[in-house]
Amino acid sequence: xxxxxxxxxxxxxxxxxxxxxxxxxxxxxxxxxxxxxxxxxxxxxxxxxxxxxxxxxxxxxxxxxxxxxxxxxxxxxxxxxxxxxxxxxxxxxxxxxxxxxxxxxxxxxxxxxxxxxxxxxxxxxxxxxxxxxxxxxxxxxxxxxxxxxxxxxxxxxxxxxxxxxxxxxxxxxxxxxxxxxxxxxxxxxxxxxxxxxxxxxxxxxxxxxxxxxxxxxxxxxxxxxxxxxxxxxxxxxxxxxxxxxxxxxxxxxxxxxxxxxxxxxxxxxxxxxxxxxxxxxxxxxxxxxxxxxxxxxxxxxxxxxxxxxxxxxxxxxxxxxxxxxxxxxxxxxxxxxxxxxxxxxxxxxxxxxxxxxxxxxxxxxxxxxxxxxxxxxxxxxxxxxxxxxxxxxxxxxxxxxxxxxxxxxxxxxxxxxxxxxxxxxxxxxxxxxxxxxxxxxxxxxxxxxxxxxxxxxxxxxxxxxxxxxxxxxxxxxxxxxxxxxxxxxxxxxxxxxxxxxxxxxxxxxxxxxxxxxxxxxxxxxxxxxxxxxxxxxxxxxxxxxxxxxxxxxxxxxxxxxxxxxxxxxxxxxxxxxxxxxxxxxxxxxxxxxxxxxxxxxxxxxxxxxxxxxxxxxxxxxxxxxxxxxxxxxxxxxxxxxxxxxxxxxxxxxxxxxxxxxxxxxxxxxxxxxxxxxxxxxxxxxxxxxxxxxxxxxxxxxxxxxxxx
Numbered sequence: 001x002x003x004x005x006x007x008x009x010x011x012x013x014x015x016x017x018x019x020x021x022x023x024x025x026x027x028x029x030x031x032x033x034x035x036x037x038x039x040x041x042x043x044x045x046x047x048x049x050x051x052x053x054x055x056x057x058x059x060x061x062x063x064x065x066x067x068x069x070x071x072x073x074x075x076x077x078x079x080x081x082x083x084x085x086x087x088x089x090x091x092x093x094x095x096x097x098x099x100x101x102x103x104x105x106x107x108x109x110x111x112x113x114x115x116x117x118x119x120x121x122x123x124x125x126x127x128x129x130x131x132x133x134x135x136x137x138x139x140x141x142x143x144x145x146x147x148x149x150x151x152x153x154x155x156x157x158x159x160x161x162x163x164x165x166x167x168x169x170x171x172x173x174x175x176x177x178x179x180x181x182x183x184x185x186x187x188x189x190x191x192x193x194x195x196x197x198x199x200x201x202x203x204x205x206x207x208x209x210x211x212x213x214x215x216x217x218x219x220x221x222x223x224x225x226x227x228x229x230x231x232x233x234x235x236x237x238x239x240x241x242x243x244x245x246x247x248x249x250x251x252x253x254x255x256x257x258x259x260x261x262x263x264x265x266x267x268x269x270x271x272x273x274x275x276x277x278x279x280x281x282x283x284x285x286x287x288x289x290x291x292x293x294x295x296x297x298x299x300x301x302x303x304x305x306x307x308x309x310x311x312x313x314x315x316x317x318x319x320x321x322x323x324x325x326x327x328x329x330x331x332x333x334x335x336x337x338x339x340x341x342x343x344x345x346x347x348x349x350x351x352x353x354x355x356x357x358x359x360x361x362x363x364x365x366x367x368x369x370x371x372x373x374x375x376x377x378x379x380x381x382x383x384x385x386x387x388x389x390x391x392x393x394x395x396x397x398x399x400x401x402x403x404x405x406x407x408x409x410x411x412x413x414x415x416x417x418x419x420x421x422x423x424x425x426x427x428x429x430x431x432x433x434x435x436x437x438x439x440x441x442x443x444x445x446x447x448x449x450x451x452x453x454x455x456x457x458x459x460x461x462x463x464x465x466x467x468x469x470x471x472x473x474x475x476x477x478x479x480x481x482x483x484x485x486x487x488x489x490x491x492x493x494x495x496x497x498x499x500x501x502x503x504x505x506x507x508x509x510x511x512x513x514x515x516x517x518x519x520x521x522x523x524x525x526x527x528x529x530x531x532x533x534x535x536x537x538x539x540x541x542x543x544x545x546x547x548x549x550x551x552x553x554x555x556x557x558x559x560x561x562x563x564x565x566x567x568x569x570x571x572x573x574x575x576x577x578x579x580x581x582x583x584x585x586x587x588x589x590x591x592x593x594x595x596x597x598x599x600x601x602x603x604x605x606x607x608x609x610x611x612x613x614x615x616x617x618x619x620x621x622x623x624x625x626x627x628x629x630x631x632x633x634x635x636x637x638x639x640x641x642x643x644x645x646x647x648x649x650x651x652x653x654x655x656x657x658x659x660x661x662x663x664x665x666x667x668x669x670x671x672x673x674x675x676x677x678x679x680x681x682x683x684x685x686x687x688x689x690x691x692x693x694x695x696x697x698x699x700x701x702x703x704x705x706x707x708x
Contacts, residue, residue, distance in 0.1 A: 013504065018499050019092070020444075025037055032412035035439065055437055073112070086190065125165060130157050132413060190269065202250070213241055221659075264291055290566050306329055308333065319357075324361055352372070356523070356524075413430045419497065452498075484507065487519055488533075489523075591644070595658055597623050598612050
């Protein structure tokens with residue numbers, strides 16, 4: 001069946017939101033001759049292959065093909081690997097991640113629970129005879145060894161498959177070595193738990209003990225004979241996993257790294273390069289203070305390199321902290337109302353940029369991704385660009401309105417650019433700023449085109465995207481409105497890229513004016529913009545209302561028919577909309593909502609709302625339900641469809657059930673759509689397709705619109 005014959009919902013689901021066939025996970029070899037990446041063979045093929053691009057000839061070749069390596073057998077995933085993929089929102093198959101040695105000559109990856117290594121020049125790949133199931137194999141910098149995790153133990157094997165041995169073994173079933181604990185992977189962006197030394201002789205190994213973490217049980221009601229899955233879930237105000245760190249040699253001799261873990265329990269970042277001692281970033285539980293620590297690898301002692309403090313909270317950033325080649329500390333800090341890049345004691349950027357991530361640290365400059373700051377001449381709504389930052393100033397690398405990111409090694413840069421005009425992303429390989437090759441994208445062309453107008457709304461200049469039906473004419477009159485936000489912290493939806501708006505356009509083509517608004521708390525603006533939601537998530541609803549009313553002055557919006565749909569935080573916001581502001585919102589699709597913030601995890605929730613035991617009134621105000629029922633008396637009853645995956649271990653289905661119970665107790669009719677076997681993602685093709693169709697039907701029915 002060709003893509004032209006598919007409905008958009010089916011195509012959207014089958015292509016996993018048009019990500020299949022798109023190249024990703026780029027690495028540039030140190031000598032600049034090779035670009036390594038992952039890509040499946042088509043826009044509907046879920047199985048990623050390991051690919052190599054020769055930058056001298058522009059030719060691509062397959063370095064490892066799962067269908068060949070597995071001999072056509074089906075891939076088998078352990079429960080631990082499934083959980084790891086859930087944390088990273090990974091829905092594809094085959095080779096979903098890899099690691100290389102320092103020269104990028106050897107790659108290691110896990111496939112169907114086994115360790116494989118690929119010689120990237122020779123183009124050969126083979127399995128190593130080691131015990132499984134295997135998680136996160138990584139070569140040593142010199143390429144002689146592979147470290148990996150199996151059954152909670154960190155093990156090392158020679159790249160030739162000889163000498164397999166454990167270097168850290170768990171003391172009991174609640175302990176693991178070399179893996180990120182739940183909140184590190186879910187909320188901190190730390191997905192790994194071990195790091196090689198630059199000389200390949202030692203490793204830093206995290207030990208996670210979750211015996212104090214409360215146990216939850218995720219059942220499958222559709223299969224009552226199945227035993228519920230036991231999950232250690234650190235809900236707000238409860239115990240986290242205990243995380244310790246060890247320096248370990250290749251025979252298992254180890255020294256514990258010592259810091260004040262009672263005061264700074266979160267191990268947020270680890271960096272170990274040839275430019276200095278191992279560098280740690282550890283955070284206090286309230287995330288208002290953090291230490292940059294250098295590790296003495298002989299004694300395990302640490303010394304404080306830098307201290308950050310913030311009366312609201314401290315954010316974490318990709319790529320930092322790290323050492324510059326001259327030994328100075330590279331970090332991102334909130335200074336002067338901006339997110340600035342600092343090297344040593346000197347800030348290298350000012351209020352013209354808000355740094356989002358550090359992409360590469362070179363000999364004479366640093367490559368970053370950033371949005372325009374309040375000091376910029378153009379607000380550049382929804383854009384992110386790549387910049388070179390050095391002692392002499394700032395230079396923009398990416399061109400054209402869009403969302404740009406990059407990977408760099410030496411003088412070779414892989415620049416990934418998404419724009420509003422074209423579906424997908426273009427991938428260019430640059431040497432000294434000049435294009436020398438491109439990486440082909442094999443993703444399908446969407447059956448529809450998003451027609452996005454980026455703008456700002458209200459006195460706060462809230463970033464907004466507006467989508468009207470294809471072919472809409474002013475004479476068609478005002479349109480019913482669908483607010484389609486994420487709308488919460490760390491979730492940016494208003495972006496200058498085409499594909500993120502495709503589903504919104506599909507809803508628009510069913511007769512809605514669709515509005516996506518990024519209010520306070522969303523990234524991309526100033527630190528103060530993000531931190532305004534401290535102690536009060538309901539401000540995010542105020543911003544949706546402000547954006548709606550401001551845009552009604554410029555767009556054909558029928559304010560008598562306004563609905564909201566959302567997932568996760570967006571689901572929470574949708575329920576909040578019809579419960580707290582039924583004067584504005586007339587229906588809501590509430591997907592996988594957080595309804596009681598006491599049931600969400602520590603690192604996320606406490607950052608914004610504090611300790612629930614110390615501040616129960618803050619939690620009650622921002623939650624939809626309390627122990628007594630609905631958190632606030634609601635006004636007029638509005639239709640609500642609650643959707644939740646029964647297998648969700650991030651926002652557990654208890655959230656939806658407690659909301660439904662509170663609504664029932666209050667005599668408020670509503671609909672509940674349970675998704676059997678579905679997690680916080682909805683990768684199943686039929687489920688994802690029909691979920692969109694059911695939402696449209698519910699919205700039209702609830703707003704009194706013609707269906708069909």
